[in-house]
Amino acid sequence: MMATLDSDPCLHLFEHPICDTALPERFTFVFYYEPHPLCVRAAEQLQTQYLSAPNWVHNFGLTGQLDGAIGKMFGVLLVRDKHGQIGFLAGFSGKLANCNHLDGFVPPVFDLLDENSFFxxxxLYINRLNTQLEQxxxxxxxxxxxxxxxRVEQQSEQxxxxxxxxxAKDKQQRKIQRLDANxxxxxxxRELTxxxxxxxxxxxLKLRDLKLNWQQQIEHISSQLQILEQAVTQLQQQRKTESAALQQKIFEQYQFLNRDQQLKSLAEIFSPLDNPTPPAGAGECAAPKLLHYAFKQGMTPLALAEFWWGASPKSEVRQHKNYYPACMSKCQPILSHMLSGIAVDPNPLIVNTAKGKPLPIVYQDEEMVxxxxxAEFLSVPGKTITDSVQTRIAQLFPQASxxxxxxxxxxxxxxxxxxxxNKRAHQRLQRQFIxxxxxxxxxxxxxxSLAVQQGExxxxxxxDLADRPRQLVCTEHGKHALTYFEVIGIEKxxxxxxxxPHTGRTHQLRVHCAHHLGLNSPIKGDDLYGKKAxxxxxxxxxxxxxxPLNGIELTFCVEAEF
Incomplete structure (x- = not known):
């Protein structure tokens, strides 16, 4: 068992002294970070003592049995307790081993599975409605x-x-007969007329009676059908109303503390946003669970890290033991409230990493450059950083249009x-890419090391709508993406x-290399789909x-600096 303080079963002590490592000066910027050394030690201790040989059953897919495997995101929160002792809390996203409560892990903010829960x-009531509706x-x-x-409508029309x-045919015949009657x-x-x-x-009159007869038959069947369909519609509406009410009640039950002991529900947190409906699973991630428990127990959060344990999901790219930032769509609004008033590391995503870097020109003429x-240089201006290839070229070539x-x-x-x-060159060059x-x-x-030498x-x-700008592999809604590859050599x-790349999708090469259905080998230094370098x-x-002007084929080549 992991060493714990008697006062709190969720607060874990480090196995070895940590006095040789400085505590963090500020809390982690959770949306892009390098894990603090003490968080790394906490994660490794958790992995060794709890995840490598758990006393509960969960198929992470690490034994090769991928059928039904579910990898999980875990989190460790470095804290100082009310007595000044340094330890860490552990948590997991969603459910684990079909449970919300496991020894050594913080509980959920709201337990949907509690037998006394309204949920x-x-x-059960909604399930009964589903059964009735299905019947x-x-x-x-x-x-x-x-x-x-x-069938009757078709016969009627025919x-x-x-x-x-x-x-119509008889009308033509009558017309001829009238002409012949002259x-x-x-x-x-007069008699013929x-x-x-x-x-x-x-x-x-026969057409009138025919229409009336078929109309009566159709109305008779429709009235019987309408009675049954109205019952279906009423049940569907009732289910929709009950589901919406239940969802809203759930949003109100998920209430998150911050440092100042202010409680805010999911409904309150998301209501000012463009999309006021919290996404599915909001509040179930490890980070808000950990912070809520810490604030509830009067602990001071010092640093946070989240890591993936197990096989990667089918659509996403998750590497076993890799550290990952908190997701934006579900966690960003919640954590903004929970970390209010806490000194946090600067946001590296708003730092202009292109500052001071030259933009080498390989070729230029009157038509193109x-x-x-x-690396780490924007192609076009971003939301907070304007320095980019586009702005640099506009400055270097003020006559460009x-x-x-x-x-x-x-x-x-x-x-x-x-x-x-110029516009003409842009149109002709862009057509080549299209x-x-x-x-x-x-x-x-x-x-x-790749086992195959080439392929596609x-x-x-x-x-990934829940975690932009990440991309997902999706056979249902994804766009076709094709990449050819060939191995040059093995180096250390x-x-x-x-x-x-035959197509040019966002992050195409990065996902195709990292995904288990692709090369299953992330690109070195890939901070989204591999490990940061x-x-x-x-x-x-x-x-x-x-x-673009004379149509002559041009070849440009610049070797990589790695």
Whole structure:
């Protein structure tokens, strides 16, 4: 068992003295951080004593049994308790081993699974509504009436259309008969006209009766069907109302403390936002659980780190034991409230990492410019940082017109970018990228050794709406993404590869390398899909395209600095 203080079963003591490590001066900026050394020690202690040989059963997928495997995000919170002792709290996101409560881990902010909770009672009621709804929707009479109505409507349309066609044909015949009657005696003409008019009236009356008969049949079936469908609609509306009320009640029950002991519910926290409805799972992540428990017990939070344990999810890229920031959509609003008034590390995401870096020009003429973009350098201005390739080129070439930027590189990716200096060049260059006639080659260093020497990766991608700018592999909503690769060599356990993107999706190369269905080897230094390093080892080293004015094929190549 992990050493704990008798006063609090969730507060863990370090196995070894920590006096050799300085405490953090400020709390972690949880959305982008390097874990504090004491958080690393806490995480390793948790992994060794609790996760490597747990006394509960949960399939993390670490034994090769991936069917039903669920990796988990865990968190450690370095704290000072009311007595001044330094320790740490441990927590997990969501449920673990189908439980909300496990010894040694902080409890949830609100326990949906508590047997006395309104949630279970409400869920039972909603489940009964679902059962009733399913029975009604699967009622054979309902489907039989729908089929009968469809069949009768089709027969009605066919018979009415056939009679109208007959009337049209007879009208033509009557017209001919009237023309032929010009040679008859007046009395005979009048009699023929009377007979023809009577025939026309008879056919119109028959059409009226035909329509009326079918209308009565359709209305009779529709009225029976409407009774059943109204019952379905009423149940659906009742279920919707009950579900919405339950959801709102849940939002109000999730209440989070901050340092000043101020409570705010999920409903209050999200109400001022553009989307006031909290996303699914909000409040169940490890970070808010840990902070809430610390504040509730009068502890002072000092630093936080969250790590992934187990196999990666099918759509996401999560590496076993890697540290990850808190998610933006679910946690950012909650943690903004919880960390109010606490001194936090500066946000590195608003630091201009391009400051002082030159933007080397590889080629230029009156139509276009090719630059070698450094790593950690924006292609276009961001929300808080304006320094970028676009702004630098606009300054260097004040006579340039048009959008300038033809294509982009990720901020962390270095390499070749082509910029148009006028609208005509921009249109012609951009068309080449749209039509995929531009040949692009990237070089990358991957963490690990690849067993295959070349091949292709086809994994559709979309943005992770809950954690932008991360991308997900998604067969349902993702966009087609195709990458060719070839191994160049192995260097000290790292694999150098050439990557040839056929499509240009956001983070395509990074996800295709890191995902377990891709190369399963993240690019070295990838802070989103692998492990952070001094830089992302991904470089756009070659571009082959046609000059926008004369159409001559141009090849540009700049070797990577790694």
């Amino acid at each position: 279970l009672q409400s869920q 009604l929707q699967n009622d054979p009479k309902l489907s039989a009436l729908r089929e009968q109505l469809q 018979e009415i259309a056939a009679h109208k066609a007959l009337m 040679g008859l005696e007046p009395e005979a003409q 009377r007979q023809l008019d009577q025939r026309s009236i008879s056919q119109k 090719v630059v070698n973009k450094p 048009g959008p300038l930027i033809v294509h982009r590189l990720d901020m962390s990716t270095s390499g070749l970018m082509v910029i148009a200096l 039509e995929r006639t531009v040949k692009k080659r990237y070089v990358a260093l991957l963490d690990g 990766i086809s994994l559709p991608l979309r943005v 356990g790292l694999t150098r590869v050439h990557l040839y 001094l830089r992302l080892h991904l470089h756009a080293e070659q571009l082959v395209l046609k000059h």
